[in-house]
Each structure stands twice: as structure tokens, then as C-alpha cells.
Amino acid sequence: MAEIQVATPTTRSVPRQGGRWINTIPIALSLLVIGVVVAFAVLGELIAPRNPNQQNLFIGAVAPNDEFLLGTDQIGRDILSRIIAGARTALVGPMLVAVGGMTIGTMLGMLGGYIGGRLDALIMRWVDLMYSLPALLIAIVVIGVIGGGYVMAVLVLIILFSPADTRIVRAEALRQRPLPYIEAALTLGVPTWRIMFVHVFPNVLPVVVSYVFLDFAFGLVSLSGLSFLGLGVPPGTPDWGRMLFENRTVLFVNPLAAIAPGLMIVAAAASMNILGDWLYERFASSGAGR
């Protein structure tokens, strides 16, 4: 009596309309930008036209020419080579900030959202406390007073980023908590940790991944800002934020010396943002998620 037809699944009836190319072009461009930055970071010396730290005080700052494609800074260092070398700090720092902040945020958010009760209240009060502090100002003061440079800047940003991530993950975990499939797992006797990691986490993952990308973008901007203020990398290190600071004095001789690293920061941050959004939608429509 109870046969069942093995037919193609019924899909959603009304697909999203049009705009395929409008959607894919920014994604392709973003992938390209991130690809270039990663290539810079990985290959570094192999593709840089010269040593990024080699000074040439005789020529000083020059505008772009055949020899120096993006010109040089005040002490004659090649801007292009420094931008290529700067990709490393631009990639590693923000990545640590994003992954570190999200790891703390995921753990706290899952605990608070899924277990709830007093633990949740405790976590959320901590988050409220962190929210009430002006994040970057704190970073400036802490690093300014204790010192510690780039490593300290990354650590402080991890701590400062985690409250926002905690809230996001907690909200998602809370949304999953009352759903029947979680309750079905409970009645099967699935242990709490397993429900959290195997049942709740995959459904929180789309949000986690997209926020890692957003955090990366914001981390890059923050770290560059700190470097600009002299609180990040030590002087002399090729770093985009630092270059922005050092080369503002040669703006009229070689504007690209400051503009190019600035553009790199913007392009990399924007690309990460776009990719984060895109991944979120991919996840969401493939069934994990809503």
C-alpha cells in the first residue's frame, strides 16, 4: 500500500531572478585579488624585482619609471617589491585575528547559546563589558603602554574581536536549540557535546565562515591602522599600513608610494568581504543552514 516514488526531488518553485553576471563578476575579481595577494605572500622574493629593504639614498624618492615600476620611497626602496613583501603581514596577521577571534567566539557562543542558563549569562556579561569599551582605543593604549608590537597587536585584536563573534554564534545556536532535530537527538540520548559539535555546529558553520572573512577584512584594516600609528610592525618592515605612514611625506614626489599600499588594503579587505558573503549564500542554498 505504502509505495513511494523515487522521483527527482521537488525543488523550490520560484528561483531567484536574473543578474547572474552582476553577481559573478565581483566574485571573480575578488578571487583574483586574493589570489594575487596570496601569490605575493607565498612567492615573495621570487617575484619581487628587487630586495624590498635595499636602500638607495642617492636616488631617494622617484616617480614610477622603467626601473622602478611604482617608484621608490624617501630612502630609495622599491615600492613594488615592498608591496609584494608586505603581503605577508597583510595576510598572516588578519588571518590569525579572524581565526583566533572566531575560535574563541565559537566556543563561547556555542556554550552560551546551547547550554544557556548561568553560563550563558556569565558569557554575555563579559561580552557586554567588552562591547562597552572602545575597541581600537583600547588596542592603542594597551600596545602603547606594554609594547610588544605586531604580535601584541594581533593578540589584542583577537580578544577585541571575539565578543562580536560570540554574539553572532550564540544567536545562531539559540535558533537551532528548539528545532525538532535537536530535540530528536536529545530523545535518542545523544550526548551534549556531540549535539553541539555534530548537530548544532554544522548549521552554525555558514555564519562562522562568512564572519571569519568579515573579521579578516576588518582585522586587516585594524592592523594596518595600528601599523600606521607605529603600534604594529617595527619600523622598516615592509607592511602596507606602515608604508602608508612612511610615504605620506613623498606624496607629491611619488604619490603611488602611499596610494598603492592603501589601494591594496582596500582591495584585499573588500574582496574578503565579498567572498564571505558569497560563501554564506552558497552554504545556505546547499542545505546546510536554512
Place this chain on the structure above:
Amino acid sequence: MTDAGHLLNVLDLDIDVLLPGGRTRSIVSSLNLRVDQGETIGIVGESGSGKSLTARSLLRLLPRGVRATGRAEFAGTDLFRLSERSMAPYRGSRLSLLLQDPFTMLNPVLHCGTQIEEGMHDQVMSREERRAEAVRRLAEVGLPQQVAGRYPFQLSGGMRQRVALAAALAGNPELLIADEPSTALDVTTQAEILALLKKVQNDRRMGLILITHDLRVAFSACDRIYVLYAGGLMEVGDAAELESHPLHPYTLGLLLSEPPVDRRLSALVAIPGSVPPADEVAHICRFAPRCRWAREQCTNGPPPLVSRPDDRATACVRIDEIDAEMVALRRAVVEPAAVTALPQPDALVQVHAVDKVFDRGTTRAHPALKGVSLSIGDGESVGLVGESGSGKTTLARCLLGLEQPDAGEIRIADIDASRYDRLGTRDLRRLRRMIQVVFQDPYSSLNPAHRVGFALEEALRMAGRGESEATVASLLERVGLPASFASRRPIALSGGERQRVAIARALAVLPRILVCDEPVSALDVSVQAQVLNLFARLRAELGLSYLFITHDLAVVRQVVDRVYVLYRGEIVEEGPVARVLDAPQHAYTRRLIESVPSGQKVVAAASVDVDVEAVG
């Protein structure tokens, strides 16, 4: 051929989804229908039949990327040819739409009175006149005037639906399109809303298009019925004749799938499979893949709707050959099954005087369960009937340990299950394997992140059974699914298939009791019958006990031996299902039974009683 006699005359309506690259996907094709003044027509169809989009297309309220073509002549004007600007005055004042969900249809930040006044925008009157008119309109739908100053969230679902109806009628439409107006409501409220709708329609001599998935609702309220399946009309005819003598296998299938409320059948005749997407079957007889009478000629192109005597029409090309067989099948099935009177077996579950209060100690404290006692015998199927808010789900959750009762005792086998958190590991583990659950919503009861096989393996592991592929396959087979489903994700399954997987998951731990919380109410009628049959078969094969929670008395009649009626947290009646449904003792049970739509027409002047307490 403009037919001035009809209020609305829809000709060759096609609804398509526009896909990228200029392609289209058909949702509804070549639909013809007409409504006369003062007439009620029903559009009946399961999910995916295109009935809601048909309704919206008439008001030209289709979502972006969906296109309607054809003609929709309303009092001589083709609505599809009007400009957006000249269409606007038609909406609300000449044609109006009443939607299913009373919880989202009203704007939560506006007073109910204001929402009714909104619809009077084209009538010139002062603010006071408008106010007075809104109050008069509320009276028309049986609500006191205080409701005008309330927000929607302060009202019950039935009252909201009444306000929505008053708002839809505010512009004095000549035609009202009601899209599942009673589906989201409780049975008793459902009957009230239908009666009200009919009364208003009668008083105003208005045309009414009632869109529903529920044949019983359609038969009780409509003059003429259009049966829609996967985007095509299967049959058209007078409601009474359609019910007594369907001229299409699909209509017959629907009638047979519908469990009768007045008797128990040994098994329901389910339509195999589930509704396919319209465009997959648009080139053949849409029902052929699921039809027991399908022959080669059925797949030779889409059959036209052929007129029959008595103003009827059918799209079945073989109707003359199979008519006699259909009649015979109907008659054969009507024979009721002998209900075997079970001796009261030993109690497996015993619930004694359980209380549960939500938000205890706050001003919002309200009791969900008050001194509820209930027992389920070994191998017995027990029903728990009640409307939303009666506490039936709370009781189920207490049994499963998802809630803690505040007082009272729950014993399952020899284990004290009143407080799951105080149980030792061994007892807890035994209990988890003893009692399992099937939830209502098939769309959220499976984790979308995991494949079917993963979910079943996990359940097997919890029970300490081998998690081999063969065991998973046998579980799937037990619920009537092929083993290949193990590699599917829930998103690729239909509602009925998901519910089967949910049942398989519950069965994985070899439970003795299955708590089924409205397990079929979210499913289409044809699929509902399959799942009900599955429950019956599993009980016979495995000797399971059921606690079957539902609001649907017809379902209760088919699957349970004994039934408890829960009303506002208290058990008001208990007894063998036949006794309770045939000779109810409690006034509330009687009201529940009377509310079930039957073949008889809804009495136009049905009493409209309103919970004044809630209005305050």
C-alpha cells in the same frame, strides 16, 4: 467570447516562472474557471498544485519572475490587460484576498480598527464616520467594538482571522478570494470562520473563491469545485455530484485518502508517490505517473478537459472505460473495518496527576497541564486530542524528558520518568531506548546538514546496535523507502519522505512506545494516507504502543484504540475511540465533533460566539 453573465471568467490561464536565459517553467497551464455573482467555487489541490498562485494571479499579485498569461475577465474587463495604475482600484474594492495565516496577514503595529479603515480609502467620509464604519464592520464579523482599539497580538487566531476578513471586506468587494482561510486555525474556530464566510457571502451576494487542500471543507462550503493537480485542472463539477460520483481517478484518490471521521477503515487507499513538479508532467496526463488506471494513451500528450453532462468536465481520457471500476472501488472501501475490542493490556506508561506551569512565579504564569492522568497499555495505541494551547504537546514533551512536570508522577515501564535529570545513566539509557518521538514538521525534524544515512547510523549507535549499511537499509525498507535514500540529504526529500525517515530514526533504537506529535498534519492528503497506513503496519509488525497526538478526529478514528480529550490542560473525556466519537459525553468533545466539516452545507446563519474574555 466575453460572457457577460459571469462575474469572473478566467480563460486559458497559464502561469510560468521566468528562468534566466528566457526559458520558462510551467506552474499552471490552460486553466479555465468562472464564478457567478453569489456563487462559491472551490479550488482544491495539494501543495504544488498551483492553487495559491492562481489566486494571486487574479489580483495580479504574483511574485517577481512569475508571469500569468491568458484572460481574466472581471465584469467584462480583462484584468490582465489593465495597466498597474488602473488595476489598483480593483484590488480591495472589487476583488479582495483573504490569506491563510492570521498571524502575519495583519500589520502588528496597527490597531485592528485602523487596518479595517485602510480598506475604505476610496470612500469619502470623515474620520468619525470611518471609525463608526469600522465598528459596524467588526460587528458584521461578530466582534465587539473594543477590538478596533486592539493590536493583532492581543487577539486569538480566530479573532485575527475575523479582523482580516473584515479588512478584506472593507472595500465591499464583489469577489472575495479566500486562500486557505481556515487552515491555520483550530477545528472549532475553523468551522466558525467557514460559517461566517458563508454568511457574509450570502448577505452580500458576493462571489467567493475558496482555495483549500481540504476536500471536506470544499464540499461543505462550495457550489462548484475545481480539482487542480500539479498545475492542471483534473475535474470540474457540482460539489455534491463530485463527492458522490467523481469522474477522475485523482478526485477518487483524494476522496479515498481522506480518512472518514465516522468509521474506521482497515487501511486507507493511498495514492502512491507524491505530487511531482508541474513542468515534469505538463506534457502528459499529469496524474498518469500515480494513476492505477494509466495506459499508454494517458501519456500521449496532455488530455483536454472534456465536458460531461450536468455541467461537469473531466480530464481523464479513459473515464468511460474505468468509471464502473472506480465506482466499485469506492464501494468496496466504504465497508468499515471491524474494530477489534482490545482487552486492556498492562500499562506501559502511567501518568498520574501531572501539573505543569509555564513562567511559574511571574505575572505571565499560566498552567499548561492541570492534574493530567493517562495510561498507555503495552501495544496499545492511545490518542490525545485537543486544540492548540490545550497542553497536548507539553504532555508529550514531559514524557520525553524535554520538559519537567511540576507535580505528579510519570512511570514508563518500571522507571520513574518524572524527573529525567535525576535518573541514573543506566535507567536514562533504558528510557531513551524505550520511548521515541516523531514530530509534526517534517522540514525541521531532520538536521539539514546531515545525510539520511548519517542520521540513522547515529540513532543505531545510540542504541548500541551495529551501524552497518545493511541495518540502515533495513530501517529504510521498514518505512517503505529504498536503501539508496541513505545518501540523500533532507533537502532533496519530500515532506512524506522526510516523515518516513524521521520514523525510521525513531525505530532505530527499537522503542516500545512512539510519541507521535501531529505526525501527518503537515502532509498532503494523499501522502497523509500513506503515512497513516505505515503507522498501522508498523504497529502490527513491531507491536509498538503509540501516543498519537492530533487535532484531527478523522485521523484519531483510524489509528487509535482509546482516546483522551484534552481541554485547557485538563482531560475532559476518555474512552474507546468509537464510544468517544460516536457518543461524546463532555460538551467540549461534542463541540469538537460538530466542528468537523461534513458533506452537509455549512449553515449560513451559524452562531458566532466570541471569547469575550480574551477581548477584555
